[in-house]
Amino acid sequence: MTADAGVPPEFVRALHALRDERLRPEVRLTEIPAPARIAPYAVALTAEVAGDDGDEDAASGRFVLLHDPAGQAAWEDTFRVVSLVRATLDPETASDPLLCEAAWSWVEEALAGVDHHALGGTVTRVASESFGTLAEREAESEVEIRASWSPAGDVGPHLSAWASLLCQAAGLPPLPDGVSALGRRR
Template identity: 65%
Template structure:
């Protein structure tokens, strides 16, 4: 993983990168490194992912996972690391009518964090719902509902693999994939 940052990379940030590499994700989650923001923190790394079923051209959900690191800490973070995430997915049109959609989507995040055993200090975010209806020449298109979950939190340390796993679980939940059954272990992909 490439990082942005001045000079030599701190050992704490390198350990965090190694923990991200060691994270076990479902095979439907296709992860890719992308350029990280360079002005928010001295060190950062960014990943994008898409949830795809085998032999399916269209992704079911997509998102971005950014790790920010400031060895001096930042007061707003309440720590030296900050995880900033985005998840976007298309839902069934019937779901749009549910007035509790935003609350339910936020519980998907909380459940994913809890399920991975993640401690998330100073967590916050937004859930946005967009309903698209087509008219005129496009009237034959079905209604489309998109949900976007933006969240950030401060990990207690640089062990970020469980945080990435929790985010990947949120991606899969947003994509409508059922949870992995108990006792099933996802094997790491070969690089």
């Protein structure tokens, strides 16, 4: 997350806030190329979270921070977070008829402590079964949460909120109140 000359100071501050945010050690972040057509300025990160059962790919996702100094009407602001969370599910959880509502409540709970507005998104349940020469593969189930919102104030806590959502989707227990992560993984 580097800034070039001519980049608006508010976007540079946002980049520093993201870089300085401390996340749980289970969250492994990687910067990737940001989308170029949605906003004049953007940064994109991917993350993978290992589950408490040792599953290396319990959850993964993408966090994109967009900035348009002129603002965009749909954002109701000059910044927008666009996020994706994808998690593997056990068969019992995948068959729960309230899965989508529960997954959306995870988004709302994760964002409860950060100032935001214009929240919207979708939750999709994905079930895959293999046939023919692939019939020996086990059935797989996933949940995919796509959410976007306009952050207010410091954007660092929004990255932490999204990371908490990833950890919840991965099945990790929440950190107790007053306990914070000690290290940063980038």
